[in-house]
Amino acid sequence: MIGIMVVSHSADAAKGIRDIAAGMSGAGDDVPIVGVGGNDTGGLGVSVGKIFDALSEILPKSDGVLIVPDLGSSILSSRTAVGLLPPEDAARVIISDAPILEGAMMAAVEASGGSDLAAVANSAKEARDLQKSDH
Amino acid sequence: MAFTVKMAIAAMEKFNAVIEEKKEYLTDLDSAIGDADHGINMNRGMKRIMEKVRGKEYADFGGIFRDVAMTIMSVVGGSAGPLYGTFFMKFGQKLGTKSEASAGEMADALQEGLAGVMSLGKSAPGDKTMVDSLEPALRALKESADGDEAAAWNKAVAEAEKGVEATIPMLARRGRSSYLGERSIGHQDPGATSSLYLISCFRDAFLEG
Numbered sequence A: 001m002i003g004i005m006v007v008s009h010s011a012d013a014a015k016g017i018r019d020i021a022a023g024m025s026g027a028g029d030d031v032p033i034v035g036v037g038g039n040d041t042g043g044l045g046v047s048v049g050k051i052f053d054a055l056s057e058i059l060p061k062s063d064g065v066l067i068v069p070d071l072g073s074s075i076l077s078s079r080t081a082v083g084l085l086p087p088e089d090a091a092r093v094i095i096s097d098a099p100i101l102e103g104a105m106m107a108a109v110e111a112s113g114g115s116d117l118a119a120v121a122n123s124a125k126e127a128r129d130l131q132k133s134d135h
Numbered sequence B: 001m002a003f004t005v006k007m008a009i010a011a012m013e014k015f016n017a018v019i020e021e022k023k024e025y026l027t028d029l030d031s032a033i034g035d036a037d038h039g040i041n042m043n044r045g046m047k048r049i050m051e052k053v054r055g056k057e058y059a060d061f062g063g064i065f066r067d068v069a070m071t072i073m074s075v076v077g078g079s080a081g082p083l084y085g086t087f088f089m090k091f092g093q094k095l096g097t098k099s100e101a102s103a104g105e106m107a108d109a110l111q112e113g114l115a116g117v118m119s120l121g122k123s124a125p126g127d128k129t130m131v132d133s134l135e136p137a138l139r140a141l142k143e144s145a146d147g148d149e150a151a152a153w154n155k156a157v158a159e160a161e162k163g164v165e166a167t168i169p170m171l172a173r174r175g176r177s178s179y180l181g182e183r184s185i186g187h188q189d190p191g192a193t194s195s196l197y198l199i200s201c202f203r204d205a206f207l208e209g
């Protein structure tokens, strides 16, 4: 099973988006989905250490992990944390270019069907084209 | 005279002090083209680094810069955390178990650190980032490393200063300031400025022996 990691500047947002993706996708507890957010003191920000620790926890329990980050330093911090992993683990992680909420949700749906990492990443990316309105 | 681990620790002390002194200035620079937190970010990171590093014994460059890198990456919530963290990590890994380094070896380490920043940030010279002061410093240090090492460090600082000034007319292409497009023109980059301080702290630590 592929795991999903939501990375946001806010711990609340990370948890909320994680909950929405887990709940609304119907993936339930089958897919390991975690939310990581906030700096080391819980304020707005991103901590490489927190992402690294979360990856180290979820990787042994899954075949691979898709990270879905929000903006800016979430992406840089995710890349940095992946770079700290042993190469064989780093090879099982992809950082998604998808919008955070839609991407996490589509990834959860795909992952719950038992798809591999490439397929999960692809579905997340397709979330870019989810149309909400004509404007 | 070689660059020693003791000098590296002194350089970090100096960097911490300069950041403390300039934190408002850096934050002002960041308020013009970013989110006004670069001084705060760096100040928080350097303080925590010094708490970790002070009083510890380090046998080699690899050890101290690993602690510096891990601390700044975990403490600094902005882009500066992973960027400086990667810089220090690669810098320290290149020097590894060495406890003394020539200006040429320091230049090689700086090159690794800079390459790490550029690959993480997908940035290049001219993008209006910290790369724009680190890259000219590296070029100067490399070119003059075989001669008088003190002069080489002075040259590196002088070129980094020019690099910082050169960021003013640049259009930002990476990081938060790139969201401003044309409006980023006319402002000095905060990260290039803090990187200049870092280079001058290395120089000062070297000159003081």
Ligand SMILES: Nc1ncnc2c1ncn2[C@@H]1O[C@H](COP(=O)(O)OP(=O)(O)O)[C@@H](O)[C@H]1O
Pocket (backbone or CB within 6 Å): A072, A073, B030, B034, B035, B037, B038, B041, B042, B077, B078, B079, B080, B081, B083, B117, B118, B120, B121, B122, B123, B128, B129, B130, B131, B174, B175, B176, B189, B190, B191, B192
């Ligand atoms: N992609 C990048 N590559 C290189 N340097 C970058 C990049 N993004 C940002 N920077 C540097 O980081 C500085 C901003 O740092 P900081 O304010 O601490 O982080 P944030 O932009 O997340 O608020 C910029 O002035 C720039 O020099």
Ligand SMILES: [Mg+2]
Pocket (backbone or CB within 6 Å): B030, B034, B035, B036, B037, B038, B078, B176
């Ligand atoms: Mg900022």
